[in-house]
Amino acid sequence: MRAAVRGGSGDIQIAQVPDARVIEPTDAVVRIVLAAVCGTDLWAYRGQEEIPPGPRAGHEFLGLVEEVGRDVRALRPGALVLAPFMWADGVCPACRDGLTTSCPDGGMWGGEHDGGQGEAVRVPFADATLVELPPAVDDERLPAVLTLADVMPTGLHAVNGTGAGPDTDVVVVGDGAVGLCAVLAARRAGARQIMLLSRHHARALVGQDFGATEVLTGHGDQTRDRVLELTHGQGAQAVLECVGTQDSIDTALGLVRDGGAIALVGAPHGALPGPEQIFMRNLTFTGGLTPARALIPDLLDEVVSGRLDPAPVFDLAVDLDGVPAAYEAMAGRSAIKALVRI
CATH class of the missing domain: 3.90.180.10 (Medium-chain alcohol dehydrogenases, catalytic domain)
Incomplete structure (x- = not known):
C-alpha cells in the first residue's frame, strides 16, 4: 500500500x-x-x-x-x-x-x-x-x-479544563485549527467574550465566524492593553494556549488575571513558569494531551x-x-x- x-x-x-x-x-x-x-x-x-x-x-x-x-x-x-x-x-x-x-x-x-x-x-x-x-x-x-x-476535542479539552462558561472572558492564543476549534468550543460553552490572537486575515475571518467577539492583531503590550481594556483592567479568566511555543506560553501568562486558568493544549516546546509565579498569582494550569x-x-x-x-x-x-x-x-x-x- x-x-x-x-x-x-x-x-x-x-x-x-x-x-x-x-x-x-x-x-x-x-x-x-x-x-x-x-x-x-x-x-x-x-x-x-x-x-x-x-x-x-x-x-x-x-x-x-x-x-x-x-x-x-x-x-x-x-x-x-x-x-x-x-x-x-x-x-x-x-x-x-x-x-x-x-x-x-x-x-x-x-x-x-x-x-x-x-x-x-x-x-x-x-x-x-x-x-x-x-x-x-x-x-x-x-x-x-x-x-x-x-482538533475539535482538543479545543473542547481546553475549555473544559478552564471551566469557561457564560460569565467567562476567554483569550485564545493561536489561530491554527486547534485555536479556531477552541473558539468554537468557547462559544458552545456560552463564554461572555472570546478574544482571538491573530494577525492572519483568513484565519481571523474563520475565528469570527466561529464566535470570536474580538480579534487581537497587536504585538506584546498592545495585546495586553487591549485585553485589559476589554476586561475592565483585570485580564482574562481563561486563556486557551493552543500553540506550545515559549512565546505563546509567555503570552498566555501575560493575559490571564490573577486567580485565572491557563489551558495548555498546544504540543509543548517551551518551559512552563516556575512554581513561585503560579503560587503568588493563584493561577491554575490545566490542559494536556487530549x-x-x-x-x-x-x-x-x-x-x-x-x-x-x-x-x-x-x-x-x-x-x-x-x-x-x-x-x-x-x-x-x-x-x-x-x-x-x-
Missing part, C-alpha cells in the same frame, strides 16, 4: 509500505477515506523535532472497516468509523477514568505504526478505539466529523447534524499524492489545515 513517510526536515514522501493487516485478535484494518495534516505534524517537518527518516505520518483519519480480528465484537466489515488520534484498550484504570491518552497499552498512529496519511491502518483494540458513525451520516458532513479525531476518544461522544451528534460545524478549518483539499504540497502550504501558513481524500 502507499503512505506518507517522513524523509527528514522539509521532506515528506509518498512511498510503498507493507500492507496493513490484522496481527492481534482485537485488531481491525480500516481502509482510509479521509485523513488530515495536523499542526503537530509540522514540528518535525520544520526541523523543530529530531525524527530520523522513515517513520509514517498522520494521526487523523476516518474510513471503512475492511477486516476484523476474531475477538472484535462491536464492528463488522463495511462499517464507517472514526479514529481518535491515539488508540487505547478501553479497560485499564486510565481508560475507565476517561483518560484514554494515558492507557499503558495505547499509542499514536504514525512513527513505527501505520499512519493516518496512507491507504489503510491497522487499528489495535478496535472495539475500544474506533467510533462507528451513524449509517445516515451525509458525505458532506464527513470533513466536520474528521475534526473529532483531534483524551479525544472520551470526548467524541459529547460532540458527535452535534457535528453530524450540523449544529456544530468545525469543517471550515479545512481550507485545502488534496489527494494522497498531494500530501507533500499540503505540508509545504501549512508550514508556510498559506493553509490552515489540509484535508486528504484517499
